[in-house]
Amino acid sequence: MELAKFKMQIPVFVIATIFMTIQANTIEHAGNSTVKHTEHDAWFQRKLAEAYNASLKAYHHDPHEVMNEFNHHVHRALEGDNSTRRGLGKYKGACLAQNPIDRCWRCKPNWAEDRKRLVRCVKGFGRRTTGGLRGAYYTVTDPSDDNVINPKPGTLRFAVLEPRPLWIIFARDMNIKLKAELMITSHKTIDGRGAQVHIANGAGITIQFADNVIIHNIKIHDIKPSIGGLIRDTHDHVGIRGADDGDGINIFASTNIWLDHLSMWNCKDGLIDVVKASTAITLSNNHFTRHDHVLLFGASDTDPADEIMQISLAFNHFGKGLVQRMPRCRYGFFHVLNNDYTHWIMYAIGGTSHPTIISQGNRFIAPNNPTAKMITNRNNMVGDEWKKWIWRSEGDEMVNGAYFVESGHPLDGKRFKKDFIKAKPGSYVRRLTRFSGVRKCRVGKSC
Numbered sequence: 001m002e003l004a005k006f007k008m009q010i011p012v013f014v015i016a017t018i019f020m021t022i023q024a025n026t027i028e029h030a031g032n033s034t035v036k037h038t039e040h041d042a043w044f045q046r047k048l049a050e051a052y053n054a055s056l057k058a059y060h061h062d063p064h065e066v067m068n069e070f071n072h073h074v075h076r077a078l079e080g081d082n083s084t085r086r087g088l089g090k091y092k093g094a095c096l097a098q099n100p101i102d103r104c105w106r107c108k109p110n111w112a113e114d115r116k117r118l119v120r121c122v123k124g125f126g127r128r129t130t131g132g133l134r135g136a137y138y139t140v141t142d143p144s145d146d147n148v149i150n151p152k153p154g155t156l157r158f159a160v161l162e163p164r165p166l167w168i169i170f171a172r173d174m175n176i177k178l179k180a181e182l183m184i185t186s187h188k189t190i191d192g193r194g195a196q197v198h199i200a201n202g203a204g205i206t207i208q209f210a211d212n213v214i215i216h217n218i219k220i221h222d223i224k225p226s227i228g229g230l231i232r233d234t235h236d237h238v239g240i241r242g243a244d245d246g247d248g249i250n251i252f253a254s255t256n257i258w259l260d261h262l263s264m265w266n267c268k269d270g271l272i273d274v275v276k277a278s279t280a281i282t283l284s285n286n287h288f289t290r291h292d293h294v295l296l297f298g299a300s301d302t303d304p305a306d307e308i309m310q311i312s313l314a315f316n317h318f319g320k321g322l323v324q325r326m327p328r329c330r331y332g333f334f335h336v337l338n339n340d341y342t343h344w345i346m347y348a349i350g351g352t353s354h355p356t357i358i359s360q361g362n363r364f365i366a367p368n369n370p371t372a373k374m375i376t377n378r379n380n381m382v383g384d385e386w387k388k389w390i391w392r393s394e395g396d397e398m399v400n401g402a403y404f405v406e407s408g409h410p411l412d413g414k415r416f417k418k419d420f421i422k423a424k425p426g427s428y429v430r431r432l433t434r435f436s437g438v439r440k441c442r443v444g445k446s447c
């Protein structure tokens, strides 16, 4: 259902007619800040143009430099670790953080007094993400989501729509069942540490026309498609959303996004979709399970604006019950670094429209099915065109017959301004990823 992402292009008057009667009261409640439906397309087009400008600004002209720098951080974090232990089995010892993102905060028992330290830890293309750093703390106390136009103070929806930076935390464990897509606006951190927070069994998360968002340490699962309708999408705008596909997280025309330590499974469409020239993104330390279409980076072969998409995918664990698209890429530049691929049914990494995919130091464990050993998938491209796409595998550890079909130029140190830094090989993956997914963080103890 990739093309269904263009949800705003559904003729607005059609939906407006449907909702005019049933939503009449709600429109009145929305009051001053509700735009007329007929203005909606113009609003959308203007936002899209502004977002593209923001993406051009966030785009890095030398992605190899960002890649190099990330690899350098991994080397530094592992300095002095000469052990050959493979880290099998459940870990029971003292807090151990071996990748450069975790090492920066996770074993510090005072994390609860120093939550904003997190922003110093992000690496890769999303490295400038600061989320709600400059804002106040906001504590979510109410798991309900009854009013998607004028949400109640204390709810997560109220917090993410506030027109100011906020660092959002949770008063206690909660299950949040969203009534409609949760539209996250710029300069927000959703920080689930200290509580067990599930966003589940309802609609998913949308980051649209937003800059600078962190989502950290929450569980997102069993997301269902929602029918759409009138939703407040920014503090001063209510718009009509078409029905959505039921993605866990949909990143649409947005910049500087960091998703870290999420556990995600069993959503209706994608777990995470990144579309419409979104860029400057890092997905790290996540644990993905039980899902078909896992990660989609670029939704359409007719959307070359995605050339400026730059995403780092690092230290994630692609686990049980996954089928394909880890990720499935178009056009942009994708650094796939030190992830652990322990399960897939069809393939791991795929793409069309000449994406650049640099796969470094991952561990790929192929399934037993002899026809599914190939990591890569190019959608049965015929002809030679694909041979020019730069898809390189470096230091990946291949297990159980896994193989990566490379194409394009080899990585060549001479093309870089700085010295070329080789990634840490796949043999380090287990220790870099073994603490992926949601962590139980108790105040006063390391996570």
Ligand SMILES: *[C@@H]1O[C@H](CO)[C@@H](O)[C@H](O)[C@H]1NC(C)=O
Pocket: 032
């Ligand atoms: C709408 O709100 C703005 C500021 O919030 C105010 O200046 C304006 O007068 C309001 N308009 C109406 C029609 O109430």
Ligand SMILES: *[C@@H]1O[C@H](CO)[C@@H](O)[C@H](O)[C@H]1NC(C)=O
Pocket: 046, 049, 050, 053
């Ligand atoms: C995008 O940037 C260009 C060049 O800086 C500017 O002329 C244009 O007005 C911007 N467009 C929007 C919608 O912000």
Ligand SMILES: *[C@@H]1O[C@H](CO)[C@@H](O)[C@H](O)[C@H]1NC(C)=O
Pocket: 080, 081, 082
């Ligand atoms: C690890 O190995 C490096 C290079 O061989 C050496 O310089 C370093 O002292 C070793 N570190 C430890 C903790 O043994």
